[in-house]
Amino acid sequence: DTEVTQTPKHLVMGMTNKKSLKCEQHMGHRAMYWYKQKAKKPPELMFVYSYEKLSINESVPSRFSPECPNSSLLNLHLHALQPEDSALYLCASSQDSLNFGYGYTFGSGTRLTVV
Amino acid sequence: GQQVMQIPQYQHVQEGEDFTTYCNSSTTLSNIQWYKQRPGGHPVFLIQLVKSGEVKKQKRLTFQFGEAKKNSSLHITATQTTDVGTYFCAGSTGTASKLTFGTGTRLQVTL
Numbered sequence: 001d002t003e004v005t006q007t008p009k010h011l012v013m014g015m016t017n018k019k020s021l022k023c024e025q026h027m028g029h030r031a032m033y034w035y036k037q038k039a040k041k042p043p044e045l046m047f048v049y050s051y052e053k054l055s056i057n058e059s060v061p062s063r064f065s066p067e068c069p070n071s072s073l074l075n076l077h078l079h080a081l082q083p084e085d086s087a088l089y090l091c092a093s094s095q096d097s098l099n100f101g102y103g104y105t106f107g108s109g110t111r112l113t114v115v
Numbered sequence: 116g117q118q119v120m121q122i123p124q125y126q127h128v129q130e131g132e133d134f135t136t137y138c139n140s141s142t143t144l145s146n147i148q149w150y151k152q153r154p155g156g157h158p159v160f161l162i163q164l165v166k167s168g169e170v171k172k173q174k175r176l177t178f179q180f181g182e183a184k185k186n187s188s189l190h191i192t193a194t195q196t197t198d199v200g201t202y203f204c205a206g207s208t209g210t211a212s213k214l215t216f217g218t219g220t221r222l223q224v225t226l
Contacts, residue, residue, distance in 0.1 A: 031212060042203055042216035043158060056212055090157060097212035103148050103160030104214065 002027060006091050006107035014115055015081060021110045023074040023091030031097040032074040033104065034066060035090040043090055049074060050097040081114045088112075117142050119206055119217040127223040134194050136220035138187040138204035145207055147180055147187045148214065153200040161189075194224045 004025045013019050023032065031050050035043035048056035049068040057066075063085075065077040074091055088111050092104040118141040128134055138147065146165045150158035162171055164180035164187065171178045177190045187204055204217040 040221075042219050045213065045215070048212045050212060092158075103150075103163055104158075105160065106157040108157050 002105065004091055004093055004105050004107035006089075006110050008110055009108065010111050010113075012113045012115060013078065013081065015083075017081075018077070018079045020078065021076040021089055021091075021112075023076075023107055024072055025093045025105070026072055027093065027105065028071075029093035029095055029105070030071060031094045032068065033092040033094075034074070034076055035092060035106075037088045037090055037109070047076075048097060055097060078112075081112075083114050086113045117206070117208060117215050119204060119215050121202075121204060121217040121220050123220055124218065125221045125223070127225070128194050130196060130224050130226050131193050134191040134198070134222055136189050136202050136204075136222075138189075138206075138217050140185045140206050142185070142208050144184050145209060147184075147204055147206045149178060149187075149189055150203045150205060150216075151200050152203065152219075156200075158203060191222075194222070196224050196226065198222060199224050 007022045033048050034046040036046055037043045045058050046060045047066045052068045052071055063080050067075040088109045090109045091107040094104050121136055121138050148163045149161040151161055152158045162178050167184050168182045169180040175192045179188045189202055191198055201219045201221045203219045205214045207214050
């Protein structure tokens, strides 16, 4: 299995809702990432998990809460989002955070719309 | 913080023409990676360069890493419509965990 699977593919949520994005990989990768991508912009790093521990938080607002239940799963919990948080949320994985290896494998993303 | 700029932002070529995108970092990089993102898709890893002055080829694609490890380029020979997409360079100054993406170059190819 050489894929990163993200669910849901699309999500529309109100500003008072709580939702979660899910990401799964079975490549044995030990580093997992959340990126945010706005239209016509590059992906921006949000969080890095290395060996199931949060190693980087790029000053992301607390309304975004990551969780790594095990080495194959990564969640992003969303609460009280703003319309400007609407974007494509990409999950990625790599062999580990010290060895660049074969690059990042990205999931197909969750397209989030906050209304 | 680290900034990675790419030029041009957009290029439209006729099929069969060559294409080059340039990537420049404000800081010295430990490595550079290249990704392609098709319209409506997600970034797909193309290649990684680590050594100063390194050149790698993948069929019609040629990747270079500058001697000072602050710039890189991607050259496509004889473009095809399947080359359409946005090409991102992405660099890191240390460990693999913090990869900063360049601003991207969107390539459009018409017959």
